[in-house]
Amino acid sequence: MHEVFERFAENPLLRPADVRPSAEGLRVECLLNPGAFRYAGKTWLLLRVAERPEQRPGRVSTPILDPDSPGGMRILEVSRDDPGLTASGDRGFVYRGTTYLTTLSHLRLASSQDGVRFQVEESPALVGSGELEAFGVEDCRVVEIAGTYYLTYSAVSFRGVGVGLASTRDWRRFARHGMILPPHNKDCAIFPEKVGGSYWCLHRPSGVGLGGNYIWVARSQDLVHWGDHRFLAATRPGKWDSERVGAGAAPIRTDRGWLEIYHGADHQGRYCLGALLLDLRDPSRVVARSEEPLFEPVAEYEKKGFVGSVVFTNGQVVDGDELTIYYGAADTVVCAARASVRAILETLR
Amino acid sequence: MHEVFERFAENPLLRPADVRPSAEGLRVECLLNPGAFRYAGKTWLLLRVAERPEQRPGRVSTPILDPDSPGGMRILEVSRDDPGLTASGDRGFVYRGTTYLTTLSHLRLASSQDGVRFQVEESPALVGSGELEAFGVEDCRVVEIAGTYYLTYSAVSFRGVGVGLASTRDWRRFARHGMILPPHNKDCAIFPEKVGGSYWCLHRPSGVGLGGNYIWVARSQDLVHWGDHRFLAATRPGKWDSERVGAGAAPIRTDRGWLEIYHGADHQGRYCLGALLLDLRDPSRVVARSEEPLFEPVAEYEKKGFVGSVVFTNGQVVDGDELTIYYGAADTVVCAARASVRAILETLR
Numbered sequence: 001m002h003e004v005f006e007r008f009a010e011n012p013l014l015r016p017a018d019v020r021p022s023a024e025g026l027r028v029e030c031l032l033n034p035g036a037f038r039y040a041g042k043t044w045l046l047l048r049v050a051e052r053p054e055q056r057p058g059r060v061s062t063p064i065l066d067p068d069s070p071g072g073m074r075i076l077e078v079s080r081d082d083p084g085l086t087a088s089g090d091r092g093f094v095y096r097g098t099t100y101l102t103t104l105s106h107l108r109l110a111s112s113q114d115g116v117r118f119q120v121e122e123s124p125a126l127v128g129s130g131e132l133e134a135f136g137v138e139d140c141r142v143v144e145i146a147g148t149y150y151l152t153y154s155a156v157s158f159r160g161v162g163v164g165l166a167s168t169r170d171w172r173r174f175a176r177h178g179m180i181l182p183p184h185n186k187d188c189a190i191f192p193e194k195v196g197g198s199y200w201c202l203h204r205p206s207g208v209g210l211g212g213n214y215i216w217v218a219r220s221q222d223l224v225h226w227g228d229h230r231f232l233a234a235t236r237p238g239k240w241d242s243e244r245v246g247a248g249a250a251p252i253r254t255d256r257g258w259l260e261i262y263h264g265a266d267h268q269g270r271y272c273l274g275a276l277l278l279d280l281r282d283p284s285r286v287v288a289r290s291e292e293p294l295f296e297p298v299a300e301y302e303k304k305g306f307v308g309s310v311v312f313t314n315g316q317v318v319d320g321d322e323l324t325i326y327y328g329a330a331d332t333v334v335c336a337a338r339a340s341v342r343a344i345l346e347t348l349r
Numbered sequence: 350m351h352e353v354f355e356r357f358a359e360n361p362l363l364r365p366a367d368v369r370p371s372a373e374g375l376r377v378e379c380l381l382n383p384g385a386f387r388y389a390g391k392t393w394l395l396l397r398v399a400e401r402p403e404q405r406p407g408r409v410s411t412p413i414l415d416p417d418s419p420g421g422m423r424i425l426e427v428s429r430d431d432p433g434l435t436a437s438g439d440r441g442f443v444y445r446g447t448t449y450l451t452t453l454s455h456l457r458l459a460s461s462q463d464g465v466r467f468q469v470e471e472s473p474a475l476v477g478s479g480e481l482e483a484f485g486v487e488d489c490r491v492v493e494i495a496g497t498y499y500l501t502y503s504a505v506s507f508r509g510v511g512v513g514l515a516s517t518r519d520w521r522r523f524a525r526h527g528m529i530l531p532p533h534n535k536d537c538a539i540f541p542e543k544v545g546g547s548y549w550c551l552h553r554p555s556g557v558g559l560g561g562n563y564i565w566v567a568r569s570q571d572l573v574h575w576g577d578h579r580f581l582a583a584t585r586p587g588k589w590d591s592e593r594v595g596a597g598a599a600p601i602r603t604d605r606g607w608l609e610i611y612h613g614a615d616h617q618g619r620y621c622l623g624a625l626l627l628d629l630r631d632p633s634r635v636v637a638r639s640e641e642p643l644f645e646p647v648a649e650y651e652k653k654g655f656v657g658s659v660v661f662t663n664g665q666v667v668d669g670d671e672l673t674i675y676y677g678a679a680d681t682v683v684c685a686a687r688a689s690v691r692a693i694l695e696t697l698r
Contacts, residue, residue, distance in 0.1 A: 092558070097586065099558055099559050131580065132579070132580065135559070156559065157559070157560075158559065158560070159556070159559075159560050159563065159580040159583075160554070160556035160557075160559050160560025160561075160563070160580075161556070161557075161558075161559055161560070162554075162578060177576070177577075178576060178577040178578070178579070179576075179577070179578040179579070180576050180578070181531070181578070182530070182534070182552070182554040182565055182567070182578040183554045183555070183556045183557075183559075183560050183565075184533070184554065184555065184556055184557040184558075184560070185531070203531070205509070205511075205531040205532045205533070206532070206533065206557045207508070207509035207510070207532045207533055208509075208510075208532075208533040208555045208557070209441065209448060209510075209533075210448050210484070210505065210506070210507065210508070210509050210510055210532075211506075211507070211508050211509025211510070211532050211533070212509075214508065214509070216531055218531070219574075220574055221571075221574060222570075222574075224576040224577070225568075225569055225570060225571075225574035225575055225576035225577075226574055226575065226576060227526070227527060227528075227529050227573040227574035227575060228526075228527040228528065228573070228574075229511060229527070229528040229529070229530070229531040230481070230527075230528070231480065231481065231508040231509075234508075237446065
């Protein structure tokens with residue numbers, strides 16, 4: 001492993017206990033995978049807050065968004081002895097043939113003067129809306145283009161997991177632009193500027209039978225409608241990114257190409273970070289790729305948690321040569337690490 | 350079952366033996382799932398022609414498109430004793446961890462004065478092109494909008510199965526518009542006109558973990574870039590369409606709504622046809638849906654073949670109240686059946 005990233009001494013920066021639940025009866029179980037951006041002179045995180053009711057002994061319960069229920073939410077609670085409960089894991093369970101998540105996620109803002117000590121807002125910025133977000137919204141990337149912030153997030157429901165788009169100029173009023181990439185898709189990062197006359201994004205569809213959990217690119221004229229989907233990067237058998245790969249935050253323009261920090265998971269579900277370098281004029285062309293991870297789950301708070309051995313980033317800020325990634329550790333807490341962009345590029349020779 | 354469809358007495362209309370292989374050393378194994386359209390006073394089919402080499406005893410072999418090989422194609426041949434061959438079925442096999450199809454498909458034109466006796470062209474109209482079509486092109490829908498024919502087909506490769514778009518005005522020169530829907534996606538049928546200022550399509554992404562093989566709708570301004578993906582119709586447990594559903598050809602405008610003939614398969618892989626009726630002004634709203642299949646594989650040529658018990662349509666022509674569907678039977682031969690549109694609508698009361 002190349003030692004290019006330095007963890008913040010203050011890690012974890014935020015824990016579930018730092019966040020007020022969004023509704024009575026819910027408990028914040030995980031705080032993870034924040035989008036990050038600069039706005040009004042401050043550094044902001046758009047945290048993923050994963051909640052569920054206090055789990056009673058011998059039972060599993062989860063919240064589901066439902067406009068017909070009081071408060072727009074209902075709780076599904078099942079006895080662990082119920083024969084309808086046919087599978088149960090950390091992230092989901094299957095009840096009467098339907099798959100549910102164990103937690104419901106919304107997006108919450110937190111702001112900071114120094115990028116280290118964050119003040120978390122009291123209530124959600126964005127919650128799931130409509131049938132396609134009944135299981136919540138997750139892992140939001142934020143990119144600013146000409147004063148408008150574009151948010152791409154996982155829209156999760158009974159119908160599958162796709163990519164939703166929202167936008168805002170003031171972080172108070174949000175416009176919703178619907179689902180821009182249909183199931184099964186996640187990890188969508190929009191480039192910060194047009195390339196060759198088009199907007200571009202990285203995204204992560206999944207193959208069924210053929211293909212796999214690979215990174216693709218697509219083009220758009222309006223950020224809402226996407227086409228010209230092309231394959232970009234596959235998983236690599238036997239390596240740290242053998243099972244799934246997915247983009248992090250928006251690619252960073254450098255003189256050598258578009259630098260993208262991405263995550264890779266192996267068959268044990270261990271998540272690490274690496275880098276892709278894409279051609280400046282044709283981002284569908286990979287110039288270089290990390291052979292070894294640039295960042296691995298080795299700290300105690302990365303190894304142990306709701307889902308252990310996970311570092312996952314979808315938010316970053318760049319200051320000249322300094323890249324700060326904000327990341328979810330063990331699907332439980334939010335941390336940060338910094339690296340020199342130049343040093344990362346050096347690993348990609 | 351409602352007996353609204355009447356099979357052509359001449360079925361099967363076309364068999365593999367009616368088609369000349371596209372290259373020396375290949376054999377036409379299956380002739381199936383044609384798109385259909387009217388052009389220059391005739392009825393045309395855009396057949397899916399599935400080829401492979403003559404299978405030698407104890408071996409499995411399949412063609413793969415490869416621009417670096419002579420003739421743009423190479424043959425992969427594996428002994429059935431090879432320990433690298435870890436799975437093998439009618440439609441595909443797994444060799445050294447990679448999934449391959451057993452056949453390579455291209456699209457071939459056939460034309461007819463009467464819609465019954467078809468003349469098949471000597472060479473392919475459309476073959477797979479580029480990395481994303483290395484395993485061929487399949488199951489093409491054809492829709493005519495303002496004199497241009499738009500072709501949506503399955504683009505199949507190592508990278509997954511997505512939807513490709515091509516267009517033509519004269520059926521000799523084709524423009525390629527790339528992949529419009531990323532993996533895993535199939536069964537894309539574009540509406541024949543704009544609705545509420547947008548183009549619309551039906552498509553069939555697949556969920557992973559959450560969701561399933563459901564029909565969705567999307568909107569576009571240019572037919573190349575798509576957004577506003579919405580869920581339309583799910584599989585139904587215990588019914589004939591319990592495992593997968595997918596659109597047939599372009600929806601038919603009727604005074605009661607958009608009529609769509611779709612396929613449904615059950616857990617045994619038995620494919621039947623049914624109908625969806627969609628709101629005229631908002632095609633994302635299902636007005637009615639067949640409880641029972643309208644068309645089932647019961648004829649001998651539908652029950653026995655390369656893959657038995659399959660009727661699958663993605664091509665049709667409409668003459669006033671008369672709908673003629675062209676369909677693949679048992680993944681082996683091409684057949685036709687006709688029905689009164691009015692009679693189909695009656696089943697959807």
